[in-house]
Amino acid sequence: MRIGITCYPTYGGSGVVATELGIELAALGHEVHFISYSQPFRLSGRDDGIFYHEVPVSSYPLFEFPPYDLALASRMAEVAEFNQLDLLHVHYAIPHSVSALLARQMLAGGGRRLPFVTTLHGTDITLVGLDRCYLPIIRYAIQESDGVTSISNYLMEKTITGFDVTREIEVIPNFVNCDVYAPIKDEAKRAEARKRLAAPGDAILMHLSNFRPVKRVVDVVKIFALVARELPAQLIMVGDGPDRSAAEWLAHDLGIHARVHFVGKLERVNELLPLADLLLMPSELESFGLAALEAMACKVPSIGTRVGGVPELIDDGVTGLLYPVGDVEAMALGALELLRDRERLNAMRDAGRKTAQKRFCSSLVVPHYVRYYESVLEKAG
Ligand code: GMT
Numbered sequence: 001m002r003i004g005i006t007c008y009p010t011y012g013g014s015g016v017v018a019t020e021l022g023i024e025l026a027a028l029g030h031e032v033h034f035i036s037y038s039q040p041f042r043l044s045g046r047d048d049g050i051f052y053h054e055v056p057v058s059s060y061p062l063f064e065f066p067p068y069d070l071a072l073a074s075r076m077a078e079v080a081e082f083n084q085l086d087l088l089h090v091h092y093a094i095p096h097s098v099s100a101l102l103a104r105q106m107l108a109g110g111g112r113r114l115p116f117v118t119t120l121h122g123t124d125i126t127l128v129g130l131d132r133c134y135l136p137i138i139r140y141a142i143q144e145s146d147g148v149t150s151i152s153n154y155l156m157e158k159t160i161t162g163f164d165v166t167r168e169i170e171v172i173p174n175f176v177n178c179d180v181y182a183p184i185k186d187e188a189k190r191a192e193a194r195k196r197l198a199a200p201g202d203a204i205l206m207h208l209s210n211f212r213p214v215k216r217v218v219d220v221v222k223i224f225a226l227v228a229r230e231l232p233a234q235l236i237m238v239g240d241g242p243d244r245s246a247a248e249w250l251a252h253d254l255g256i257h258a259r260v261h262f263v264g265k266l267e268r269v270n271e272l273l274p275l276a277d278l279l280l281m282p283s284e285l286e287s288f289g290l291a292a293l294e295a296m297a298c299k300v301p302s303i304g305t306r307v308g309g310v311p312e313l314i315d316d317g318v319t320g321l322l323y324p325v326g327d328v329e330a331m332a333l334g335a336l337e338l339l340r341d342r343e344r345l346n347a348m349r350d351a352g353r354k355t356a357q358k359r360f361c362s363s364l365v366v367p368h369y370v371r372y373y374e375s376v377l378e379k380a381g
Contacts, residue, residue, distance in 0.1 A: 001373060002031045002084055004076060006100070007091040009040040012210050013290040014121035017151070017174050018091040019043050024177070024366040026050045035079050035088075037068065042267065053079045069095035069102075076103035080114050087146070087373060087380075088116040093124040094134055097141035115146035115380040117373065120169075122151075122287035123214070125159050126308070139163045147376040149369075152309030155287040170372055173312070174288050175365035178357050181297035183349075184274045194275050197261070203233040203339050206276035206300070208269060208291040209283075211241025218243065219282040219328050221250045221260060223303070226332030228256055231339065235260045236276065238269060274298040277345070278335055284325055286310050292320065293360055296352035301338070301345070303331050313360075319352040 003025060007018030019040040022032040026049035034040060034052045043052065057071045076088060076099060088103065090096035100116035107114045118141065123129070129138045142148055142165055149172045150156040156169045184190040191200065198204050205224055209215040217237070224235040237247065237260060244262065251260040266272065273279075279295040281304040286292075288309045292302040296319060304310055306322040314320040321334040338345045 001025075001086045001370075001377075002033070003373070004033045004035050004079055004083075004085045004088040005091070006035050006072065006076065006088065006096045007040060009034075009036045009038045013174070013288070014092045014119075015040055016042060016290060017119075017121070018089075020175070020177065020362070021089075021366065021369060022050060023047060024362050025370070028366065028370070030370075031083075033079055033083055033085065035072070035076055037072075041265075044267065051083070069099045072096070073099040073102035073106070076100060077106040077114075080107060081112065085114065086377060088114060089119065089369075089373075090116060091119045092121050093118055093138050093142060094128055097145055098137055101141050101144055113380055115376050117147035117149065117376055118142060118145040119172075120148065120150045120155055120159055122155065122285075122308075125155055125162060126285060126287065130162055135163065139165065143167055146380055147372060149372065151288045152312050154309040154312065158287075172368050172372065173360055173365060174290050174293060175360050175362045176290075176293050176297045176356055177362045178297050181270045181273065181294050181356075183299035183353065190275065197236060197275055198234040199232070201232060203227070203231060203278075204236065204276045205233060205278050205280055205335065206236045206238065206273065206295070207280045208238040208273070208294070209241070209281075211239055211244045211247070213243055214284045215241075215243070216282045216284055216325070217247040218250055219326065219331075220280045221247050221254070221256075222328040223280055223282065223332045223335065224260065225254045225256050226329065227335050227339070228259055230336055233259065233339075235280075236272065237262045238264075238266055238272060240265050269294065270298070273300055276300045277339060278303055280331070280335075281305070281310075282323075282325070282328070282331060283307060283310075289313055293356060296320070297356035297360075299349040299353045301348040301352050303335050303338075315351075315355070319348060319355050 007015045019042040026032045055075045059066045097118040104114045149170045207220045251257040279302040302320040305325045316322040323330045
């Protein structure tokens with residue numbers, strides 16, 4: 001198939017999923033064309049079968065807001081025409097599904113069919129999309145999509161109730177490449193690599209996100225402070241975003257800044273994750289929680305919150321520990337109990353890896369997308 005993919009190319013789970021999907025599809029022999037305003041950050045170099053098309057957005061003094069969605073629709077139609085695309089797959093409904101709808105209509109006039117699939121990821125449904133200024137058009141674009149997928153049952157249900165959507169939505173969970181996200185099997189090698197981050201014997205806690213308010217990075221620092229009071233530990237903060245400075249200030253105020261390391265945005269998080277003992281994900285809301293899945297595949301259990309789609313991913317007490325939002329004391333206590341009980345921690349590490357392999361491995365989930373594309377193409381005629 002020749003597939004056009006549109007996503008937010010900057011830091012964020014939906015862009016990561018879209019990019020990894022494109023890479024996996026290309027590896028299966030499909031031709032993938034990314035269409036977005038900049039190259040997706042995990043797309044390094046030119047892999048075989050992958051092409052990138054930038055969307056130029058010209059400005060004009062009259063425009064207070066340059067119309068990206070229109071420029072995107074034009075580019076989608078052009079790319080589809082020039083490269084004989086079979087379908088478009090847009091990630092995050094706002095505004096991508098609306099642009100795809102326009103592109104489909106533009107090409108229909110010339111007799112070319114361009115069905116599109118919308119994948120719903122999170123705040124496009126649970127927050128931004130519910131804003132009255134977007135809701136009617138997003139609802140329309142979801143209804144009109146040739147196919148709609150959601151990354152969790154939770155998000156599918158939210159779409160039906162929040163948007164009064166009557167069409168079918170296919171739940172296709174997020175996935176991880178279990179060969180790329182994998183534990184370091186040789187314990188001596190792992191111990192040696194951990195020395196980059198911490199003294200031998202120190203626990204390593206990690207957080208990975210785009211540091212938006214929904215991620216509650218300040219809670220991450222609070223949890224760590226309680227843990228670090230009891231045992232030697234280091235916190236590695238991977239990513240960047242609006243709440244980074246608040247977290248940095250708190251680490252200074254609490255006098256733990258020497259043990260809290262803000263390493264910024266990293267391209268190869270798969271190299272860092274296996275070095276951690278635990279991932280902290282105290283989010284306000286997660287429709288899925290991709291970072292926790294990536295960590296699970298690397299045998300790193302998460303201390304997280306019982307919100308949204310997280311319980312569909314993390315089996316509380318088996319592959320991680322879940323708590324109410326904001327309960328930093330309980331999360332710290334849970335982390336301490338695991339760090340002090342190596343047997344329980346190891347059982348959780350193994351169970352997490354097994355779950356990632358059995359339910360969320362790209363080798364299982366990507367074919368699900370391919371089958372779904374085929375059914376959409378068949379219905380589109
Ligand atoms: O919905 C968002 O806030 C953005 C989106 C993103 O691009 O990071 O995050 C969502 O999609 C991820 C990938 O599917 C999920 O792992 C996240 O749980 C989800 N975020 C929220 O639901 C807050």
